[in-house]
Amino acid sequence: MSRVTFHGAYGCVTGSATHLAWGDTRVLVDCGLYQGDEALEARNWNPFPFPPRELTAVVATHAHLDHTGLLPRLAAAGFEGPVYCTRASRALISLLLEDAGELQEEEARYARKKGYSRHAEPRPLYTAADAKRAIKLLRPLPFDAEHDLAPGVRLRYRRAGHLLGAATVEIAAKGADGERRRWCFSGDVGRYGVPILKDPEPPLAAPAALVLESTYGDRCHAPERTDEELRRVITETFGRGGMVIVPAFALGRTQEVLYHLAAMADEGALDPADVFLDSPMAISATELYERASAEHDEEMAELVSNHSSPLAGDLFQRCRTVEQSKRLNGRTKPAVIVAASGMATGGRVVHHLVQRLGDRRTTVLFVGYQAAGTRGRALVDGADRVAIHGRPVPVRAEIRYLRSLSAHADRDELLRWCRALPAPPQRVFLNHGEDPARKALEAAIVDELGELGWPRPALPLPGDSAPWTRHRGRKECS
Numbered sequence: 001m002s003r004v005t006f007h008g009a010y011g012c013v014t015g016s017a018t019h020l021a022w023g024d025t026r027v028l029v030d031c032g033l034y035q036g037d038e039a040l041e042a043r044n045w046n047p048f049p050f051p052p053r054e055l056t057a058v059v060a061t062h063a064h065l066d067h068t069g070l071l072p073r074l075a076a077a078g079f080e081g082p083v084y085c086t087r088a089s090r091a092l093i094s095l096l097l098e099d100a101g102e103l104q105e106e107e108a109r110y111a112r113k114k115g116y117s118r119h120a121e122p123r124p125l126y127t128a129a130d131a132k133r134a135i136k137l138l139r140p141l142p143f144d145a146e147h148d149l150a151p152g153v154r155l156r157y158r159r160a161g162h163l164l165g166a167a168t169v170e171i172a173a174k175g176a177d178g179e180r181r182r183w184c185f186s187g188d189v190g191r192y193g194v195p196i197l198k199d200p201e202p203p204l205a206a207p208a209a210l211v212l213e214s215t216y217g218d219r220c221h222a223p224e225r226t227d228e229e230l231r232r233v234i235t236e237t238f239g240r241g242g243m244v245i246v247p248a249f250a251l252g253r254t255q256e257v258l259y260h261l262a263a264m265a266d267e268g269a270l271d272p273a274d275v276f277l278d279s280p281m282a283i284s285a286t287e288l289y290e291r292a293s294a295e296h297d298e299e300m301a302e303l304v305s306n307h308s309s310p311l312a313g314d315l316f317q318r319c320r321t322v323e324q325s326k327r328l329n330g331r332t333k334p335a336v337i338v339a340a341s342g343m344a345t346g347g348r349v350v351h352h353l354v355q356r357l358g359d360r361r362t363t364v365l366f367v368g369y370q371a372a373g374t375r376g377r378a379l380v381d382g383a384d385r386v387a388i389h390g391r392p393v394p395v396r397a398e399i400r401y402l403r404s405l406s407a408h409a410d411r412d413e414l415l416r417w418c419r420a421l422p423a424p425p426q427r428v429f430l431n432h433g434e435d436p437a438r439k440a441l442e443a444a445i446v447d448e449l450g451e452l453g454w455p456r457p458a459l460p461l462p463g464d465s466a467p468w469t470r471h472r473g474r475k476e477c478s
């Protein structure tokens, strides 16, 4: 029996994992880490709800850890098959997983040393060696070409515009009736008309079923000008002698922030000596972004041809070592510090927050989605103190949130992407969204695409599954 089973990213935006089974073929689309509050992150320790050794392949939509972060666990659990991804994704996934493995080990060590973990003997979720094992399984594929995933099963990647290498996935396989059926997984859909990368592209063929992300299904991004807002925040903060701390996802958001900062520096509005990129991974990712000319949009391509470095990778101060990062603690002159992680759940930005959150002159500028339960969400929601390393830290800094820098399409952009499909799908499943967002997108699809022949979307729950082909009269997941 052919079935599609939804394991992750239900009612939340992390832990993406969808299992496809038909005949002897077993494919997992994404193998993401849960990120958020303790209860959510506890799911990372659950055994996989399928035997990892039986998987034929994993298909990764893009590098973000909420789509790839459990690959090392999968490899540690015995999966040895290929992990397909786009060419640009391979470089980014390698960077991220290597870092994740080291971070897991480091956090377990730190928790042991400081004794703030509830566990007597904190252990890592996986090790750096597990991460290396997963990286060896990566098999890069080009965009737009069909690839045989298994006998009778084909895979094709389309650009999703969300991150360097990010893709929408089309998988076509023959059903029990011998007819070829196409499933499309949107992956994370990016925004239209933003700098650096090409815009999202719809699948080439009409899918019978669509699994669509719904992160921002309940809102439209404010039409703010990112460059103007960024400029205002920096000018105001520097004016009162403070630091601008930007918790940034090392991949994607960081490069977009750098793009705008580089433009400011180019105009003489910002001294490049006052901008610190405090993340070895972000430094490496920025170099990859600059080199990936096939993925650049027209504006970026033009900048690259006229300007040696539109992301100013070599102009700004780079902190690769921990010592360079620590030196920033003693700095009193205003500066922009861009450091991961984007939701302030880990990474070097946490140390800057310990140092500067209590200072009224500081601005903490969030530039991406803040999942429920994260420290970033608590700050954006106005918490007057947050716990860091088991201790309360008072919040006196100004907290700002630049929503226009989100890497995700908003409701209208998701509908725009849907309208670009060659034909309406017969079935739609919404995942990768907190429930209010999923429900709002469900209503929007019914209201705005219903007359075009779109069905009411299903909102799968954990472990819900649907047959690969629809059985007449049978109810699938709700």
Ligand SMILES: [Zn+2]
Residues within 6 Å of the ligand: 062, 064, 162, 163, 188
């Ligand atoms: Zn993503």
